[in-house]
Amino acid sequence: MADTAEPRPEHGLTDFDDAGLAALVARHGGKPFQARQLTHWIYRHGASDAAGLRNLPARLRDAIVADLPIRSSRVVEVSRSADGTEKLLLGLHDGETIESVLIPEGERLTLCISSQVGCPVACVFCASGLDGVRRNLSAGEIVEQVLHARDRVAEARHGGLPARITNVVVMGLGEPLLNLANLEAALARLCDEEGIGLGARRITVSTSGHPERMRRFAALRRSYGLALSLHAAEDQLRKELVPTARAPVAELIEAAQHYFEITGREVTYEVVLLADVNDRPQDAAALIDALHGRTCTVNLIPWNPVDRIDGLRRPEAARVDAFERQLVAGGLNVTVRRQRGSDRDAACGQLRLHRAAET
Ligand code: SAH
Ligand code: SF4
Secondary structure, three states, rough: OOOOOOOOOOOOHOOOOHHHHHHHHHHHHOOOOHHHHHHHHHHHHOOOOOOHHOOHHHHHHHHHHHHHHOOOOOOEEEEEOOOEEEEEEEEOOOEEEEEEEEEEEOOOEEEEEEEEEOOOOOOOOOOOOOEEEEEEOOOOHHHHHHHHHHHHHHOHHHHOOOOOOEEEEEEEOHHHHHHHHHHHHHHHHHOOOOOOOOOOEEEEEEEEEOHHHHHHHHOOOOOEEEEEEEEOOHHHHHHHHOOOOOOOOOHHHHHHHHHHHHHHHOOOEEEOOOOOOOOOOOHHHHHHHHHHHOEEEEEEEOOOOOOOOOOOOOOOHHHHHHHHHHHHHOEEEEEEEOOOOOOOOOOOOHHHHHHHHHH
């Protein structure tokens, strides 16, 4: 599958890399050290307007933001769930919307970010792909999700969120590996120690599986985590759940193994469990056969219902437990995602869908 859209021109300063920011500062008569200061203000301190660029001369900072804002997106809605998660709905420069989700778990605060507006992969159980894909997110739009969430965390300290974002997962709207160039630039920006300073090991990218792109992602030789959304180990069933997928399961697992060998990061296999579809004993047996002997973890995710999707059911807890026990008995490491399915908009992509339906 080709990249969904060509990279677009810049809409905010976050779309520039360091060389681009240095060129911009130089064009307005600034010095290289002032370009570094600009990077610090935007990423370390989270400046979102000219006033936030504190120690730059007024003429320089006004010139810098004259053509482009620092950020091109803004928060249009925050929705808090009973279980403590917070969804941020962001409005983009062209009127599109995306979601990011803050998930507190003890000391950890994980931010789930989007990589595309919608998704072209169209998994049958997922809200994100229901209306196809509108476009890729730019590198800046990916990074801005972290900047906005960090602002929100600072605002909400009294509201009980942990003090800072400890982990980022690219598991929101979209298929990240179909937007690889922008993803790569954005992740590098998140890890820049002069700026946001997140460790590569604290970032996980989740993919529906594109072997050639998984290999390109491995070739970056960074320590990002990789999660492969497998859902079923049997080709025919997987094809029913991920209808646009072309690669056979064996090839996906081979590409995941390659990722482990190159980066040293153990791959997580995600399985969204759907009652009587892929939660049967034979489905667990097929997973054991396919993954036996691999260094990996299987993450079971009981399906979160989606309004516009009929005919699928979340399995009963006892069924999930039995599935887990069978995998463990078969020698696999297994985790089960804690329940986050009670609220109306729990499944990622739903807040955006409801918003679109209401406006
Ligand atoms: N496109 C990528 C990343 C975004 S989806 C991918 O598919 O991996 C992130 C994870 O959420 C995937 O494992 C996906 O299968 C899962 N998911 C999507 N819709 C869901 C739902 N309604 N309930 C539970 N998990 C869901
Ligand atoms: Fe796209 Fe992932 Fe949803 Fe599948 S599960 S439609 S790949 S976002």
